[in-house]
Amino acid sequence: MDRIPEVAVVGAGIVGLCTAYALVERGASVRVYESGVPGHGQSGGQSRIFRHAHDDSRLVAFTREGRAVWDEWADRLGAELVSPDGVVALGGAVPDRLRILREAGGIPARPVDGTELRARMPLLADYQGPAMLDEGGGAIRTRTAIERLTGALGDRVVTDEVISVHPTGQGTVEVLSAAGRAQYATAVVCAGLGTARLARGVGLSLPVRPAAHVRLTFRVRGTPPERVACLQDSSGHFGETGVYAAPYPGNDRYAVGLSQTVGVREDGSFVDPGELVALNDRARAYVSRALPGLDPEPVEYLHCWVTSLPWSEDGMAVWEAEGIFFAAGHNLFKQAPRLGRALAGAATGEGLEEDLRPAAKLGRPR
Numbered sequence: 072m073d074r075i076p077e078v079a080v081v082g083a084g085i086v087g088l089c090t091a092y093a094l095v096e097r098g099a100s101v102r103v104y105e106s107g108v109p110g111h112g113q114s115g116g117q118s119r120i121f122r123h124a125h126d127d128s129r130l131v132a133f134t135r136e137g138r139a140v141w142d143e144w145a146d147r148l149g150a151e152l153v154s155p156d157g158v159v160a161l162g163g164a165v166p167d168r169l170r171i172l173r174e175a176g177g178i179p180a181r182p183v184d185g186t187e188l189r190a191r192m193p194l195l196a197d198y199q200g201p202a203m204l205d206e207g208g209g210a211i212r213t214r215t216a217i218e219r220l221t222g223a224l225g226d227r228v229v230t231d232e233v234i235s236v237h238p239t240g241q242g243t244v245e246v247l248s249a250a251g252r253a254q255y256a257t258a259v260v261c262a263g264l265g266t267a268r269l270a271r272g273v274g275l276s277l278p279v280r281p282a283a284h285v286r287l288t289f290r291v292r293g294t295p296p297e298r299v300a301c302l303q304d305s306s307g308h309f310g311e312t313g314v315y316a317a318p319y320p321g322n323d324r325y326a327v328g329l330s331q332t333v334g335v336r337e338d339g340s341f342v343d344p345g346e347l348v349a350l351n352d353r354a355r356a357y358v359s360r361a362l363p364g365l366d367p368e369p370v371e372y373l374h375c376w377v378t379s380l381p382w383s384e385d386g387m388a389v390w391e392a393e394g395i396f397f398a399a400g401h402n403l404f405k406q407a408p409r410l411g412r413a414l415a416g417a418a419t420g421e422g423l424e425e426d427l428r429p430a431a432k433l434g435r436p437r
């Protein structure tokens with residue numbers, strides 16, 4: 072009979088894949104259950120921003136450690152996983168953000184003037200307000216990361232839907248899936264939108280807020296710039312205060328979204344789908360005003376779910392019940408390798424890091 076792996080991971084989004092990869096690093100045996108295609112959920116689409124700036128110094132430190140893990144894995148997996156072109160942030164929050172980054176130490180971030188801003192972000196219209204550059208940030212090569220991790224995990228990733236994860240009462244965990252039933256020493260649930268439902272099965276009520284989101288992709292006019300930074304614009308200078316944007320590999324396309332989301336009912340149905348269309352129109356209008364380097368006709372739409380925790384849009388936490396771990400939060404792409412290592416440590420008996428416990432409210436502005 073085949074030996075059952077020690078750890079079950081539910082979900083092959085970026086968090087589940089990183090957790091499984093980190094478990095393999097530790098020599099643990101693992102099976103990853105994925106009901107669809109790896110990386111098709113909230114981890115879908117090209118490009119995400121890796122930025123160090125957060126409103127919680129603990130999260131800044133966590134992110135700095137995570138940057139090093141991205142580099143280590145990029146070397147091992149033989150591919151660029153984060154672009155070297157940085158992140159520029161605009162707006163009145165810049166001095167505060169720089170202060171928190173300086174206090175954390177070891178993060179190459181600094182103010183930039185209009186001339187350097189134009190060089191780093193040549194797609195942007197004229198802007199003279201407060202701006203900073205996070206040189207250690209960049210665009211995450213999301214598809215490459217998903218593909219390389221999935222490839223490295225090989226047949227540890229199985230196509231199967233998990234129906235329930237529960238303790239057996241004998242120190243093990245049972246996973247019931249569409250195609251079977253198996254026992255593990257422990258399980259880590261990284262199921263994105265599906266995490267709260269599976270947690271409810273063991274009596275945990277996660278305060279996850281599901282919402283819907285849209286991000287648009289635009290073609291860069293003319294020859295793509297050799298270097299282009301990601302953008303976070305909270306300035307209001309171009310009529311919006313919560314804009315994020317990142318280049319695709321090759322810099323010929325640029326994805327732009329408003330950080331605002333549209334609330335949905337508990338069963339996932341929309342109160343008003345028109346709100347999502349309105350967000351889409353605002354993003355297009357923003358591009359016309361702020362990013363003359365882009366053709367303002369979108370070439371791609373990414374409609375997706377977002378699962379935030381109530382204390383911050385960057386908040387994350389891990390709930391634990393009888394040897395089962397449930398990870399939740401938003402803006403987790405950048406955090407996934409570091410979070411994956413923490414989850415792998417917890418699943419192999421090291422205990423969960425204090426900052427990741429729900430009571431710590433990691434990410435809450437402070």
Ligand SMILES: Cc1cc2nc3c(=O)[nH]c(=O)nc-3n(C[C@H](O)[C@H](O)[C@H](O)COP(=O)(O)OP(=O)(O)OC[C@H]3O[C@@H](n4cnc5c(N)ncnc54)[C@H](O)[C@@H]3O)c2cc1C
Pocket residue numbers: 081082083084085086087104105106107108109110111112113114115118119120121231232233234261262263264265266284285286315328373375376377400401402403404405406
């Ligand atoms: C448009 C957009 C822009 C974003 N921008 C950024 C950014 O710039 N920087 C950043 O860091 N983050 C960003 N994020 C957030 C980030 O992408 C997500 O936080 C991250 O991808 C979540 O990964 P995950 O693995 O937790 O979830 P998911 O990617 O959703 O993975 C969960 C997986 O679990 C599977 N699953 C669910 N239930 C079951 C089940 N019962 N059985 C088996 N499999 C199951 C699903 O099929 C899915 O593949 C953005 C998100 C969106 C949508």
